[in-house]
C-alpha cells in the first residue's frame with residue numbers, strides 16, 4: 001500500500017491509478033463476473049471514497065490560504081476520521097462538530113481523530129439537525145471566517161468532483177469492460193460523481209439508509225450543477241421481489257432502495273450471517289454500514305436473476321474499515 005504523500009492532483013491521480021482490481025469467485029454471486037476495486041487500499045489512513053471526496057476541498061483550502069478545515073459527523077464517522085487524517089498529513093488544523101453530548105469515553109474513531117490533532121466540539125442532536133443551515137457554525141460558536149467548511153460525509157460539489165475523478169480513473173484503468181459499476185450510497189455524492197465520470201457505464205447505487213427520495217434528489221441536483229455535462233438518467237427502483245424495472249437499460253443508472261436492511265447503521269442477523277459467509281469465501285474486509293449492504297444487495301440481485309447472466313460487474317470498495325470497530 002502506498003501513501004498519499006503530497007496534496008496535489010497529480011499525486012492523488014497516480015495513487016488512484018495504482019489501486020488494485022481483484023477478481024472474486026464465490027457462489028454468493030452466481031452468474032456474474034465479479035471484480036472489486038480496492039479503494040479501501042488507496043492509503044492506510046486516508047482510504048476509500050472519503051479521500052476522493054475531500055481532495056478538491058483541501059486543494060481549495062490550500063489555494064485560498066485557509067489553515068483550518070471544519071466538518072461534522074457522528075461518533076463512528078468515516079468522514080470525520082478521514083478529515084482528521086488528511087489534516088495531520090497535509091498540515092491543516094481540523095475541527096470536528098460531533099453529533100450528541102460528549103460521552104464519558106470517546107469512540108475509537110474520535111480517539112483517533114483527537115490523536116490526529118482534530119479539535120472536537122460536541123453539539124446536541126437538536127443543534128446538529130440544523131447543520132445544513134448557513135448560520136449553523138456561528139450559532140454553535142465557531143468563527144467560520146478563516147475556515148473551510150466541508151459538509152457532513154464530504155458531500156457537496158467538491159466531493160462529487162472527487163468521485164468523478166474516481167470514475168474517470170476507473171474508465172482508464174479497468175482490466176475489462178464492465179457492464180455495471182456498483183457503489184454504496186449514503187449521501188449519493190460518490191454515486192453522482194461516478195455517474196458523471198463513467199458516462200456510458202451504468203452505475204448502480206445501493207442506498208444504505210431509508211432515504212425516501214432524498215438521495216435521488218441530491219444526485220439530480222449535483223448532476224445539474226455539473227452544468228449539464230452529464231446526460232445519464234437516474235431511476236430509483238424498489239427491487240423487493242420484483243424484476244428491476246428498466247434495470248440497467250442503455251443509459252440508465254439505478255439507485256436501489258430496498259437494501260438498507262432496516263435503516264442506517266442497522267445490522268440485522270441476516271446481514272451479519274452474510275458478512276460471515278463473505279468473509280469465509282472471499283476474505284475482503286467489509287463494514288456493516290456501507291460495503292456490507294452493498295455486497296449483500298449484489299448477492300441478492302445476482303441470485304434472483306436480476307442481473308443478466310455473464311455480466312461483468314465492478315464493485316467499488318469505498319473503505320470504511322475503521323468504522324467496523326463500532327460493531328466487532
Ligand SMILES: *Cc1c(COP(=O)(O)O)cnc(C)c1O
Pocket residue numbers: 048049050078079153155184185186187188189190191290291318319320321
Ligand atoms: C461515506 C461512505 C459511503 C457513502 O458515500 P456517499 O458519497 O455519501 O454516498 C460509502 N461507503 C463508505 C465506506 C463510506 O464511508
